[in-house]
Amino acid sequence: MSGFLFVVPPLVGHINPAVGVAAELAARGHRVAWVCADPGLLRRLAGPEADVLPCAGPAPAARPPELRGPEALKYLWEGYLLPLAEAMAPGVRAAAQDFRPDVVVADQQAFAGALVAEHLGLPWATSATTSAELTGVYDGIPKVADWLGARLDELRARIGDPAGDTDPRFSPHLLLAFSTPELAGPSAVRGDHIHYVGPSIADRPAAPGFPWEWxxxxxxxxxxxxGTANADATGRFLTECVGAVRERADRVQAVVADPGGAVEASGDDKDVLVLPYVPQPALLERAGAVVCHAGHNTVCEALWHGVPLVVAPIRDDQPVVAAQVVDAGAGVRVRFGRVTAARLGAALDTVLHEPAHRTAAGRIRAAFRAAGGAPAAATRLERLAADTRPEETR
Known part of the structure; x- marks a missing residue:
């Protein structure tokens, strides 16, 4: 039996893939614990019995919705990811010393997990819940890559081993990528320690009350x-989506997730159902198409079910993931900030009625399911624990 300490940011799309892996490890008899700055969110996603060790950390940053490109990335790092790492570091260190894991599983954006593990001499694995950083996204913009590297060096000097030199986003021991080359594309990095295990789709019971009869x-x-992190920027886009659906109400209906309350809901509407939260995995089993922001988690869950997409990236890794969807032939891209009901409607008509997109989505679905998901990731972690365990304890 081995011990695995999962270090994750309090972000749904980063926790969900790890939940299935942790559950698989626990089912195999291993010890599993978590470090997360939002224990309530973690337990909501992983279950009330999850062993969550105390850790500080800021709430996710509410970024100005107009920020895009490098400015949005700079704001994300300086306003959230770097302060999160500094705040988490003492809790991660205490958790590692108390729980005594054989392996630390650090989310790619939870830098404290990797840096503390490196400092303590613990083997660590990267949980790459988006494939964007695995495709050389910054190769053509060296100034951005240099700026990120400098910020990580400064962070290591404050919370890690100043003599270390490993990028905390990329473990040299094991990198678990929750995608496959069929989606990530031919530029995705390869290596003996890099394993594309496909999405980790854990059973998430649908909350009661959804009107399935609708x-x-x-x-x-x-x-x-x-997604759950973009409520500040969604009002106009969702309104245009509703308009596009109403123009096709004879053949299309929509379920709209609207946690920010941007769209006015009507209880007797037969064409558009607006709810703050929806049972996404269960709905995807019945969906003909998905309109989304190209968040990696949503894209992978849709393609796990073979559902084609209309993607409207907003910021961060979303343009990269959107490009992957389009390049794979599994969807159509629209411009988030300039979309109209007419353009959205045309994109919907394309993915719903032109078979090539559904065929491509089905091809990725098959690749995802063949990659192994959470069980494959758990097996790789078991091997890392066994290979790095001191010889006298094997």
Whole structure:
């Protein structure tokens, strides 16, 4: 039996993939614990019995919605990821010393997990919940890459081993990428320690109360979701989505996730159902298409079910993931800031009625399921624990 300490940021899209892996390890008899700055969120996603060790950390940053490109990236790092790492570091260190894990599993954006593990001499694995950083996204913009590297060096000097030189985003021991080359594309990095295990899709029971009887089997169901971290920027886009669906109400209906309350809801509407939260995995089993922000988690869950996409990236890794979807042939991209109901409607017509996109989504679905998901990731972690365990304890 080995011990695995998962270090994750308090972000749904980063926790969800790790949940399935942790559950698989626990089912195999291993010790599992978590470090997260939001224990309530962690337990909501991983289950109330999850062993969450105390850790400080800021809430996710509410970025100005107009920020895009390098400015949005700079704000994300300086306003959230770097302060999060500094705040988490004491808790991660205490958790590692108390729990005594054989392996630390550090999310790619939870820098404290990697830096503390390196400082304590513990083997650590990277949980890459988005493939964007694995595709050389900064190769063409060396100033950005240099700026990120400098910030990480400064962070290491404050919370890690100043003599260390490993990029905390890329473990030299094991990197688990929750995608496959069929989506990530031919530029995705390779290596003996890099394993594309596909999405980790854990069973997430649907919250009671969703009106399943509302769905009309005679019409295609479109799921519209822009994730949980973009509520500040979604109002106009969601309104245009609703307009596009209403123009096609004879053949399309939509379920709209609207946690920010940007769209006015009507209880007797037969064409558009607006809810703050939706049972996404269960809905994807019935969906004909998904309109989303190209968040990696949502994209992978849609393609796990073979559902084609209309992607409207907002910021961060989303443009990279959107490009992967389009290059793979599994969807159509629209411009988030300039979209109209007419353009969205045309994109919906394309993915719903032109078979090439559904065929491509089905090809990625097959690759995802063959990659192994959470069980494959758990097996790789077991091997790392066994290979790095002191010889006298084997």
């Amino acid at each position: 769905l009309d089997p005679a019409r295609a169901t479109v799921l519209v979701t822009l």
